[in-house]
Amino acid sequence: MLNYYTACGMSEYTSASPSAEPVEQPAADASEQPIEAAPPEASPPVRRTLIGPFTARQIGLVNAFVVGVALVLFIATRPLGSDTATTIQPGVLPGASFYRISAETQGLQIGQRAPDFVGKNGDQDVRLTDLDGREIRLADFAGRPVWVVFWATWCPPCQQETPDIRAVYEANEADGLVVVAVDVQEDVDTVRRYTQTYGLGYRIGLDTYAAIMRTYGVFGLPTHYFIDRSGVIRDRYFGPLKRDQMEQRVALISQP
DSSP states (O other), X not given: OHHHHHHTTOOTTSOOOTTOOOOOOOOOOXXXXXXXXXXXXXXXXXXXXXXXXXXXXXXXXHHHHHHHHHHHHHHHHSOSOOOSOOSSOTTOOOOTTOEEOSOOOOOOOTTSBOOOSEEEETTEEEEOBOTTSXXXXXXXXXXXXXXXXXXXXXXXXXXXXXXXHHHHHHHHGGXXXXXXXXXXSOOHHHHHHHHHHHTOOSEEEEETTSHHHHHTTOOEESEEEEEOTTSBEEEEEESOOOHHHHHHXXXXXXXX
């Protein structure tokens, strides 16, 4: 009985009237098509987060960029010199503020005859010139002690020792001392302003192509060569010198 009542849509507690006619259901419109269920929306891919909304990959890329920038700044700002031992020569080590500007070389040796101020720029010979474009030749100073220093206006240890070089030169100029300060790869106006600012009276050479630098085996600034009256290198130093060190070396090459 329960199945019968349920199939007829009545409660088992309702009496069915024998005269009741079955209710006809309206016919379905043939034009109406069954509505298909919309496919479920695709869920967005789950992003694995590490810190807040950022993924591990994004954080890794940011870290790599920061490390790269830091490395570039470190290389661009750190002094190129080193106070550690090198293979140059026992007892002649680069000073703590020595600025390396090229691959390390042995340089010219003590006891070697100093070469003239000439070098190569490609296949062309290049000579050292002063601020007015005139050539500077080592042969012009025959019989006189010559102190050659390679430097640049941007080089901090070069700037630091400039007043001492000037003072030692002025104290020994009457005895024939020649100082040739070879500026490496700077324009004439920059060097001229520097020499005027500091009142430098010794010879200033322009090594625009770093050709003379290569001839003398220079790989950093400042570099000093001390040449005696006969044109022989009696001492050399890679790095800045103190005034008493300058005076000792000048005395050495000034001997008759």
